[in-house]
Amino acid sequence: MICVICLAPVTPEFNWTYLFSREPECYLCADCKEKLEVIKGETCQVCGRSLQMLETRHVKDGVCRDCQKWDELNEWKGILQSNQSLFLYNDFLKETIARFKYRGDFRLASAFVSFLPKDFGKNKVVVPIPLSEERLYERGFNQVEAIFFYTKIPYTNCLVRIHSEKQSKKTRQERLQIENIFKLEKKESIIAQDILLMDDIYTTGATLRSAAKLLKEAGAKSISSFTLAR
Incomplete structure (x- = not known):
């Protein structure tokens, strides 16, 4: 058995939990x-960022200044x-996600499985943030759906990305001005439902909020989100 990130040998801890676990075989050193x-x-009660790294003047009632600006x-x-x-999106995770997303290392998706909450998506409709057709062709797979492949978590593909320009290259103001990043399909699957969006990285929250806005306007009851990195 080898570590899926660095390929070093890994010896799993053999115990009763291991013997009776139904979790996929994915190992980290x-x-x-x-x-x-x-x-x-x-x-932060809204975006989930660590408040320990922020000055107190940037936090109000448990909400960071960025989220205050959104509201x-x-x-x-x-x-x-x-x-x-x-x-935290440190240098190690940045490199790992780069290998995962841009160099086609599909199996790296399994590295994150054991960290997901046991009740992930419970009583919610799980919706992955989609790639544009162009990005999907370049990468060969959607990184979020790759994680679901290993977890066997059911999900609904009801969003289609219609704006292919990379959000990471835009300023905050430019992101706020973008409209119609997504279009909605299978509207009936989200009406009056609690939705859990999933993406790999939360940067400014613009992509997730764009998706959430569309779902909310289409009749979703509530929208929360989950990402690997912040």
Whole structure:
């Protein structure tokens, strides 16, 4: 058995949990586990970022200044109920996700499976953030759907991306001005439902909020989100 990230040999801990576990076989060595910085402690009640790294003047009632700015705009106020992220986007995770997304290392998706909450998506309709046709062709797979492949978590593909320009290259103001990043299919699957969006990285929250806004306007009851990195 080898670590799916660094390919070092891994000896699993053989115990009753291991013997009766139905979890997929995906292994991480101790060094790689240590390099994945799990977000702990107090976090923003909306976006899930660690508040330990922020000055107190940038936090109000448990909400960071970025999320306060979103809620100052009537168009976006309350659109995204909350976001939870697993890890800080450090250099190690940045390189790991780059290998995963841009170099086609599909099996790296399994590295994150054991970190997902046991009740992930319970009583919710899980919706992955889609890639544009162009990006999907370049990469060969959607990174979020790759994670679902290993977890066997059911999900609904009801969003189609119609804007292919990379959001990471835009300023915050440019992201706020973008309209119609997505279109909705299978509308009946989300009406009056609690939705859980999933993406790989939460940066400014613009992509997730764009999807949430469309779903909310189409009749979804509530929309929260989950990402690997923040």
